Structure formats: structure tokens, C-alpha cells
Amino acid sequence: MEIPLLNDIVIIFGLAIAVLLICHQLRVPAVVGFLLTGIFVGPYGFGLVDAVHEVEILAEIGIVLLLFTIGIEFSFERLLQIKKSVLMGGSLQVFLTFLATFFIASQFGMEPGVAIFMGFLVALSSTAIVLKLIQDRAEVDSPHGRTTLGILIFQDIVIVPMLLITPLLAGVTEDVGATVLILLAKGIGIILLVMVSTKWLVPQLLYQIARTRNQEVFLLSIVVICLGVAWLTSSAGLSLALGAFLAGLIISESEYSHQALGNLLPFRDVFTSFFFVSIGMLLDVGFLFQHPVSIVLITLGVLVLKAVIACFAAILLGMPFRASILVGLALSQVGEFSFILSRTGVEHGLLTGDFYQTFLAFSVLSMAATPFIINLAPRAADILLRLPLPEKLTTGFRPVPSIEVKSKKDHLIIIGFGINGRNVARAARLSGIPYAIIEMNPETVRSEQASGEPIYYGDSTQEVVLQHADIKDARIVVSAINDPSSTRRTTEIVRRLNPKVHLIVRSRYIQEMKSLYELGANEVIPEEFETSVEIFTRVLTKYLIPKDEIESLVAEIRADGYEMFRNLSRESSSLADLNLQLPDIEISTLRLVENSPLVGKSLAEIELRKKHGVTVLAIRRDTKVLSNLDVRMPFCADDVLFVLGPPDKITGVAALSQNPGEGEFCRLPASKKN
Secondary structure (H helix, E strand, O other), X not given: OOOHXXXXXXXXXXXXXXXXXXXXXXXXXXXXXXXXXXXHHOOOOOOOOOOHHHHHHHHHHXXXXXXXXXXXXXXXXXXXXXXXXXXXXXXXXXXXXXXXXXXXXXXXXXXXXXXXXXXXXXXXXOHHHHHHHHHHOOOOOOHHHHHXXXXXXXXXXXXXXXXXXXXXHOOOXXXXXXXXHHHHHHHHHHHXXXXXXXXXXXXXXXXXXXXXXXXXXXXXXXXXXXXXXXXXXXXXXXXXXXXXXXXXHHHHOOOOHHHHHHHXXXXXXXXXXXXXXXXXXXXXXXXXHHOHHHHHXXXXXXXXXXXXXXXXXXXXXXXXXXXXXXXXXHOOOOOHHHHHHHHHHHHOOOOOHHHHHHHHHXXXXXXXXXXXXXXXXXXXXXXXXXXXXXXXXXXXOOOOOOOOOOXXXXXXXXXXXXXXXXXXXXXXHHHOOOEEEEEOOHHHHXXXXXXXXXXXXXXXXXXXXXXXXXXXXXXXXXXXXXXXXXXXXXHHHHHHHOOOOEEEEEXXXXXHHHHHHHHOOOEEEEHHHHHHHHHHHHHHHHOOOOHHHHHHHXXXXXXXXHHHHHHHHOOOXXXXXXXXXXXXXXXXXXXXXXXXXXXXXXXXXXXXXXXXXXXXEEEEEOOEEEOOOOOOOEEOOOOEEEEEXXXXXXXXXXXXXXXXXXXXXXXXXXXXXX
């Protein structure tokens, strides 16, 4: 027996695999591949799929699951962390985009209801595409990544009132006042349902189900809650999507949310792919080819309009111009929730005929262009920053007072005040090293300034910010920011402004190291590699391997590993880093404890160079540095030795400087110490 829908599913997924493989090679997101698949198999393409209506039903299930999982992932705790970006940034972006679109649509003679609806459609951006791209680029925790995420969260929430208002725009009811009252009553009822279900009903129900330890029952229960609440809101005259989001929100506050999300993610991805395929199937390629100029111009207009408005909203949040540009370009496309909203508009007659096809055409094109826009965004930002712009615009409208960094010599500059930056600052403070901190989070700057930290607000990709921190007189710069593109630009600027400064750069992945070395970094610390070192150190500790053997192994692996990493940049013509030319040699410091076997003995007696392969360059004794060493001078307790040698050899000498042993102890009279 032949099943037409099964044949169509096989065709869709078979072609999707081929298209996605090509997209993967071209580094194009999967969402774009699904859109192309829909164009190929749809009635306006090659007509390979006949069951268009059935595919649309599967797409509806995909949207229900998508909104359900978004509701599960949404939590009030997460909202509070980026509340300024969500509430202020999101509302500014949506409201300003809506106003601009409404004004333009009105100028083209659209009716007020249709113009308002177009404002709704254009105001939304693609959560699925943008989040996937910034996750792949490791930019979620960067300043522009956090702001982009906050605005997208607001858009995901504001779709709910937009869905409620759409029937009013179409004039479905004559009594607008009564309809508003009914909507308010439904809204209050929904809020009460969410509160009661979140606090009492769902947690108790899932607890009883979880006690059975039956995964099938648990999964079925989650699906029933999702589809049941969606059906309930649909029966009340609201949308399936709204009900699915509320169902996810109900489960999000329970301790079973992670398990529910893990169970549903595979189903969501499969059914959501049908949604994007169905959007592609709706696109009339013939219509696109009949009006290529107008559709391309509309697409460019939408991209520019949304990018400028989102950039302006980010600037009003106090972000520097470069980060604001990245936010604007990331949010310039039309989103998948606009398609959901457009279907509601079609049902109520707000979008018809060529007007609907025009919307589909420029929306699909804007989504397809997004990966390329985000990839080119850093270069575009750099080009715009070369324009003669006001300094306040390029460095950001500072919502906190900037702190003046006193002119210092040989000070440390810390860029970024996350976990890594905080640890570096703490070590510098305890060691008495003068330092200055550059940070882009205004809340962090305000709170840390209040506690006395030498921190100020600024974007390290701007020369004026680094000059304000006396970059030319600094001895060391530590870049500990999360944004790879900003890290590369900061590295290039630091090396250009101060060729002699020692630049230590934190990166997330090993593949980022080559470009950073080529830009002039002295040391690149990849979290990926250091995490593996810490893991195997703890594993060996649990197996009771002696500490000195572990430290020796760590030194050996670090020496071999970083030698391998430095080989990545050997082809570079840059000779800025001595470590790249002498990768097996390093300079280190060792402090002699009171009962070290080295205390009381001279260089001639211990023969460090001959026996251990390590050379003592100088000794710091109290406040004096002794560089012209007498080989007969004995070492004293608390001496700090500056030694040169291979890392594994230095590790062996470090053990001698700490281990107890027999020897004559050298004591300095109190008068000499003072």
C-alpha cells in the first residue's frame, strides 16, 4: 500500500541531506538549507512534493515544539541577568522598528491595520538563525552577544500580544471594546492558569510520574502537557503557538525542565525542519524572477532599516559603536516568528495575493543573507570606525563616570573583567603590581569602581581607550575577553601602539592561536588546552600519583603542547616574540623556603647549570636585585631566583627550592634587612 505522505517525507529529507552537506561545506547554516530544500521540492519549484497541506500540518507541530522548548529554556533568573538588554534594548528595537515600518507602509497607501501588521512582521528577527551563528562563533558571552540575546528574548515574548492584537487589526469584530475586554479576561485567565499550574499542578503531576522511573511515561506526559495547553488556548480563540509557549513556561520552573528539554530536542529539530521547508515551499520562485529588482530593493531596505535601528538601540544602552554595529547587523533579518504571525494575517485577510508573496520573498532572502552578514560584520564595523566620527560615539555613551588612570611605568593592563580578569587583578593586587582594568559592562564598572578597583568603561578595540590606560608605558597587557573578533583587533592595536609590551591573550579554541600569534601576541592561552591539563592533573591526583611527578608531567606536556601550538605561526614573518624563536627556553622565578636544601649553599657548590641545566640570572634579596652574582655567595631563605632553562628542568629545580633538606641556613641580620 502506497502512502503519499511517506514518499514526500523521504523526498524532503533525502534532498535536505544533500543540500545540508553542501551548505556545511559552504559554512551556511542548516536553516538556510531547509529553506532551499523547500524551494526545490515545493509547487513553485520542481513540484516533487504533492502533500503540501500535510507538510504544513507537520510544520505546525514543529512550531508548537519550538515555542514549547523556548518556554522551557526561558526563566526569570536568566531574564534578570540581562534584564537591561531585554527590557530596554528589546522594547526600543521593537517599538522603533514598528514605528518606522508603519510610517513607510502608510506612505505607500496601506490601510492603518495593514500598516500596523507590517510593523509587527518587520520588527521581529530570527532567534533560530542568529543564536546558532553566535554560538558557532563563541560570541554568546561577548557584550554584543549578550545584548543580541536579550533583544531576541524580548521579541520571543512580544509575539504573544502581537498574536492577540492581529484579529483586531483585521476588523473581525465590530465591538472593539468588548473584544478588548474579552482579551483581557482571557489574559488574566491564562496568567492564573500559569501560576496555578507552575506552583501546584504540574510539579506534583511530574513528581508522581518521575517516581515510576519510566522514561516512556515521562515523555508522553511532557507531550500531553505541551499539546494539551496548546489545544486549550486554541479552543479559547488564541493560538497554538501561544499555548505551547505557556506550557513550556509552566514546566521551566520545575526541577524536571532539563529532562523534559533533553527528551524533546530531537523531536523539535525534526519537526522544526518541516517548518522551514514549508516556508520555502510557499515561496513563488516565478514571482521572485518576475519582480527581482523590487524584491531585492525591499530586502536591502529592510536589512538596512533594521540594522540602523537595532544599532541605535544598542548605542542608547551605552554600548560602544563597534559592538552596536555588530548587534544591528545580527538583528537585520526577518524572523521565523514573522512567518507564524503572517499565517494569522493570511487567515484574517491582512496579507493577500502578491502582497503575501512579496513578504515571503524578501523575508526568505533576508534570512538567507544573515550568515554572510554576520560573518562580514566585524570588517564592516572596522570600516565604519575609520570614518571621522565623534569620540563619544565610537567609545560609547558612558553611563558611568570614567576613572582616570594615574600615569604609571611598567604597569599591567587587564582587558575584560570576567572570571579570568578578576583572578589576574586579584593576583596583581596581592603582589603589589600596579594595574588598570578596561571593561565594557557598565554595571560591572559601576560596582567595581565603588569598591575601589582601578577600572573604567571602554572598548579595547578603540585606540583612544588603550591610550587612556597608558598603553605605551605598560609592561604587560592581558586580554581576557570572550569575543574572538574583538580579541584579534585588540591584539593588532596593542602591538602597534606598543611594540615592546608583553601581550598575553586568552582564547577559547586552539584554532584561534595562529592568527593571534601572527598579529603579535607573545603568549596565547587556549582554554581548550588548559582545561585538559587541569582534568588529567585531577585524574592523576585521584590515582595517588606523587605531586612532583604530576608537576613534572604538566611541565613536559605544556612544553610539548605550546611548542606544537607555536609551530602554527612559524610560517609568519613576525619575529616579535622571543618565545617563538626559543620555544624550549623560558625565564621563571623560584622562591627558596627556609628549609630548602639550596639555602646556605653557593652556585659553585650546587652547580645548577651543570647538574640541572638551569642558569641563575639574578637574585632578589629583600628589595634589592643582585645581577652580578658571585659564584661563592650562599643562597638565603626567602631569596627569589630568576632562572633560565627548559620548563621541565625548571620544574625539577623548583622541587629543590621547596623540599626540606639538610644544609646550613643563611640568616641576614635585621639591620641589613631594613
